[in-house]
Amino acid sequence: MRKVIILNTLSGLLIFWxxxxxxxxxxxxxxxxxxxxxxHISDVHICNLTGYxxxxxxxxxxxxxxxxxxxxxxxxxxxxxxxxFIVVTGxxxxxxxxxxxxxxxxxxxxxxxxxxxxxTKLPVYLTLGNHDIASYxxxxxxxxxxxxxxxxxxxxxxxxxxxxxxxxxxxxxxxKIDTTTFRLIFxxxxxxxxxxxxxxxxxxxxxxFQLRSLDAEMNASPSDVEIIFMHIxxxxxxxxxxxxxxxxxxxxSSKTEVFNLFSVVExxxxxxxxxxxxxxxxxxxxxxxxxxxxxxxxxxxALGYDATNWRVVKLTKDKILICQPGSTRTEYxxxxx
Numbered sequence: 001m002r003k004v005i006i007l008n009t010l011s012g013l014l015i016f017w018x019x020x021x022x023x024x025x026x027x028x029x030x031x032x033x034x035x036x037x038x039x040h041i042s043d044v045h046i047c048n049l050t051g052y053x054x055x056x057x058x059x060x061x062x063x064x065x066x067x068x069x070x071x072x073x074x075x076x077x078x079x080x081x082x083x084x085f086i087v088v089t090g091x092x093x094x095x096x097x098x099x100x101x102x103x104x105x106x107x108x109x110x111x112x113x114x115x116x117x118x119x120t121k122l123p124v125y126l127t128l129g130n131h132d133i134a135s136y137x138x139x140x141x142x143x144x145x146x147x148x149x150x151x152x153x154x155x156x157x158x159x160x161x162x163x164x165x166x167x168x169x170x171x172x173x174x175x176k177i178d179t180t181t182f183r184l185i186f187x188x189x190x191x192x193x194x195x196x197x198x199x200x201x202x203x204x205x206x207x208x209f210q211l212r213s214l215d216a217e218m219n220a221s222p223s224d225v226e227i228i229f230m231h232i233x234x235x236x237x238x239x240x241x242x243x244x245x246x247x248x249x250x251x252x253s254s255k256t257e258v259f260n261l262f263s264v265v266e267x268x269x270x271x272x273x274x275x276x277x278x279x280x281x282x283x284x285x286x287x288x289x290x291x292x293x294x295x296x297x298x299x300x301x302a303l304g305y306d307a308t309n310w311r312v313v314k315l316t317k318d319k320i321l322i323c324q325p326g327s328t329r330t331e332y333x334x335x336x337x
Contacts, residue, residue: 230275
């Protein structure tokens with residue numbers, strides 16, 4: 001009996017020591033003393049083509065090597081630039097499911113992608129892109145080609161397998177740099193617009209409940225600086241002499257009556273910056289808000305095409321520094337009021 005008591009006591013002390021060594025995350029915004037650095041990438045299009053229909057493999061093989069190169073990127077680049085976290089704005093994988101040679105649908109891509117994320121110890125925040133919820137069928141028939149009919153199953157799989165989606169496919173995180181609070185808002189605009197809800201201005205749809213959530217996030221604090229991350233970008237503006245595209249949001253919001261992301265952004269001037277992908281290009285454009293403030297949109301090209309398509313972004317108490325693709329050299333600076 002005495003040996004049992006001693007062993008139980010030692011076990012209890014060991015468990016207490018182990019638990020006390022685990023860091024406890026403080027509630028409220030995560031605080032950084034002077035600079036918060038993250039990497040923005042998009043359109044990785046990871047895919048493992050093993051077992052799929054030969055005709056499908058032939059169409060998508062240009063992305064087939066990403067599953068081998070992405071782990072190396074995750075291990076090296078974030079450490080090289082001293083990043084605090086990574087943001088991937090959609091098309092993380094090339095497809096949710098696709099047809100095999102025997103005619104079945106195979107849907108293992110999300111699980112394989114989730115394992116790749118184990119190659120970094122940093123937080124990885126994702127948004128969903130149209131490919132992340134896409135199904136591909138080769139056999140001729142009513143559902144042949146690319147569709148999003150299994151989007152519900154795809155979103156459920158993302159929520160099961162990737163920590164950032166544990167509470168849903170749109171979410172937010174708050175960071176405090178000195179006296180400035182940054183609210184990072186991650187949207188799910190992976191659905192393509194259908195003819196019923198598109199007026200030719202937007203190629204994506206954001207459901208009204210998500211827009212209500214976005215509006216609430218933007219009104220959570222009058223002093224927060226909001227940064228929005230999504231996959232399919234807002235429409236581009238028109239060229240101006242400094243090579244930055246600029247135009248009024250009203251040019252678009254006046255034409256868009258359904259699922260209107262522009263209307264939410266227009267009435268919340270604290271929305272400062274949008275990061276997106278989808279078009280596989282690197283560019284920056286601006287929108288003039290009704291109250292005179294400026295909203296900047298940054299698009300980063302497809303990492304699945306070019307290993308240098310990544311951006312370093314630095315947040316300080318009074319500035320946002322956006323670097324050139326594949327470099328730590330600043331391309332664009334936003335000065336905060």
